[in-house]
Amino acid sequence: MSRIQRALISVSDKAGIVEFATGLKRLGVEILSTGGTAKLLAERGLSVIEVGDYTGFPEMLDGRVKTLHPKIHAGILGRRDLPEHVRAMEAAGIAPIDMVVVNLYPFGSTIARPNCTLAEAIENIDIGGPAMVRAAAKNYQHVAVVVDPRDYQALLSELTMTGGILAAETHFNLARKAFSHTAEYDSTISNYLTAIDSQGRREGFPERLNLNLVRLQSLRYGENPHQQAAFYAYPGEKDASVTTARQLQGKELSYNNIADADAALECVKQFRDAPACVIVKHANPCGVALGASLREAYERAYQTDPESAFGGIIAFNRELDGQTMKTIIERQFVEVIIAPKISAAALEAAGAKKNVRVLECGEWPAAPSPRLDFKKVTGGVLVQEADLALHGELKVVTRRAPSEREMADLLFAWQVAKFVKSNAIVYARDHMTIGVGAGQMSRVNSARIAAIKAEHAGLAVAGAVMASDAFFPFRDGIDQAAQAGITAVIQPGGSLRDEDVIAAADEHGMAMVFTGMRHFRH
Ligand SMILES: NC(=O)c1ncn([C@@H]2O[C@H](COP(=O)(O)O)[C@@H](O)[C@H]2O)c1NC=O
Numbered sequence: 001m002s003r004i005q006r007a008l009i010s011v012s013d014k015a016g017i018v019e020f021a022t023g024l025k026r027l028g029v030e031i032l033s034t035g036g037t038a039k040l041l042a043e044r045g046l047s048v049i050e051v052g053d054y055t056g057f058p059e060m061l062d063g064r065v066k067t068l069h070p071k072i073h074a075g076i077l078g079r080r081d082l083p084e085h086v087r088a089m090e091a092a093g094i095a096p097i098d099m100v101v102v103n104l105y106p107f108g109s110t111i112a113r114p115n116c117t118l119a120e121a122i123e124n125i126d127i128g129g130p131a132m133v134r135a136a137a138k139n140y141q142h143v144a145v146v147v148d149p150r151d152y153q154a155l156l157s158e159l160t161m162t163g164g165i166l167a168a169e170t171h172f173n174l175a176r177k178a179f180s181h182t183a184e185y186d187s188t189i190s191n192y193l194t195a196i197d198s199q200g201r202r203e204g205f206p207e208r209l210n211l212n213l214v215r216l217q218s219l220r221y222g223e224n225p226h227q228q229a230a231f232y233a234y235p236g237e238k239d240a241s242v243t244t245a246r247q248l249q250g251k252e253l254s255y256n257n258i259a260d261a262d263a264a265l266e267c268v269k270q271f272r273d274a275p276a277c278v279i280v281k282h283a284n285p286c287g288v289a290l291g292a293s294l295r296e297a298y299e300r301a302y303q304t305d306p307e308s309a310f311g312g313i314i315a316f317n318r319e320l321d322g323q324t325m326k327t328i329i330e331r332q333f334v335e336v337i338i339a340p341k342i343s344a345a346a347l348e349a350a351g352a353k354k355n356v357r358v359l360e361c362g363e364w365p366a367a368p369s370p371r372l373d374f375k376k377v378t379g380g381v382l383v384q385e386a387d388l389a390l391h392g393e394l395k396v397v398t399r400r401a402p403s404e405r406e407m408a409d410l411l412f413a414w415q416v417a418k419f420v421k422s423n424a425i426v427y428a429r430d431h432m433t434i435g436v437g438a439g440q441m442s443r444v445n446s447a448r449i450a451a452i453k454a455e456h457a458g459l460a461v462a463g464a465v466m467a468s469d470a471f472f473p474f475r476d477g478i479d480q481a482a483q484a485g486i487t488a489v490i491q492p493g494g495s496l497r498d499e500d501v502i503a504a505a506d507e508h509g510m511a512m513v514f515t516g517m518r519h520f521r522h
Pocket residue numbers: 010011012013033034035036037038063064065066067068102103104105125126127128129130
């Protein structure tokens with residue numbers, strides 16, 4: 001690798017560029033630069049050559065043509081190891097460009113603006129930038145291509161240590177990153193354009209859906225030990241989730257740990273007004289509760305089903321304190337504990353069992369951002385908007401309306417049911433689940449299982465409420481619940497036999513609320 005002598009800098013995101021260019025100058029690098037970037041660098045006292053002055057061809061067409069010139073592209077693409085290339089460049093007065101520092105017009109953030117027009121989007125498609133990035137990445141053996149401001153510091157350190165030479169591996173890694181960058185950029189454009197009509201109106205889902213996910217972690221194995229696996233995230237994902245979580249201690253996360261931690265965290269995120277705890281096993285909540293403190297919330301969630309909580313994944317909605325962590329660690333085998341923040345005392349308490357995985361995911365916004373949900377089928381995926389709504393208009397359909405306490409419990413149970421695999425039945429009392437029937441092929445069996453679970457944990461069903469993720473097709477689920485001691489029910493309604501179902505509830509003196517919204521989860 002030869003010394004970097006000349007760099008072309010043309011960046012939209014100008015963060016850190018003055019410091020980087022200053023470092024390059026200190027190393028004796030000559031800088032070529034485009035309009036806005038050159039102006040900024042010159043204002044900060046750096047001597048730079050304007051690309052237009054160098055090519056003899058000023059920027060034109062509102063910046064649509066700035067660097068699209070043979071003197072620039074031959075300077076990037078010429079092979080220094082081929083005498084014919086070197087001769088041809090010299091003959092044309094073309095100087096080799098050894099480093100290209102470019103980041104692109106902000107297409108992604110432009111189309112994310114609520115009222116972005118098609119014309120604005122189109123104007124934010126960068127042409128010259130990707131051309132230079134791809135040229136430099138193709139000629140990576142001779143040219144270093146820098147597309148990520150987060151790399152500036154490390155590159156300056158390496159250049160300073162070597163007197164201006166980057167290792168062959170650095171050149172290769174920069175090129176790989178550069179092609180990923182332009183691929184992601186073009187994917188965003190393609191996803192946008194194939195989801196609108198020629199007037200810029202959204203037409204549903206893109207004809208081609210490019211995901212461009214970033215590998216966060218290679219996993220030891222997948223759902224089972226004979227399956228290889230890795231964990232990917234959307235690039236730039238910021239909202240707190242299992243993808244943003246930092247592991248503070250414990251064994252390496254497994255595929256199932258990540259899936260269950262996601263289920264637990266997304267469920268507990270719903271509860272904002274009180275400390276909450278969700279314990280998940282095999283993707284289903286087996287205990288959910290609110291409490292005056294996290295410790296109380298955990299104690300109550302655990303009581304729902306201590307047997308299933310063994311080896312569970314536990315999520316909290318507040319900074320986890322030392323006392324709660326100590327209680328968990330001393331009491332039970334736990335795979336993962338996740339919370340927006342883990343206090344120093346909690347981390348110390350977790351240290352008693354070094355294998356327990358402790359994750360800190362950061363605070364989440366009050367309202368979740370819209371996102372897509374994927375379900376794999378052989379040969380493809382099903383795509384839908386994520387289920388972020390809770391309920392439609394709440395309607396009391398029975399003669400008896402729920403009491404205030406029943407109503408609070410109905411809404412709590414409804415929130416939990418949304419996170420239980422269908423057919424989902426949740427029994428709850430005093431903001432605590434007392435029985436969860438999950439993933440059954442008939443709803444009445446889920447109701448039976450919820451009752452069995454409550455009995456097994458020694459929890460009385462009398463006076464508890466029931467939530468059902470979808471309507472009751474027959475009255476049997478209601479009869480079953482009444483027999484167990486349930487006094488109020490929340491469900492979407494909408495069955496052909498709603499009248500029978502309401503009549504059953506009335507017969508049992510139950511209160512029933514329709515939500516007008518279903519929450520299947522598979
Ligand atoms: N048209 C061109 O020749 C061209 N060359 C570089 N750019 C882009 O112009 C931006 C920097 O512009 P400025 O230095 O004027 O702020 C960079 O995002 C770069 O990718 C171009 N703009 C868009 O295509």
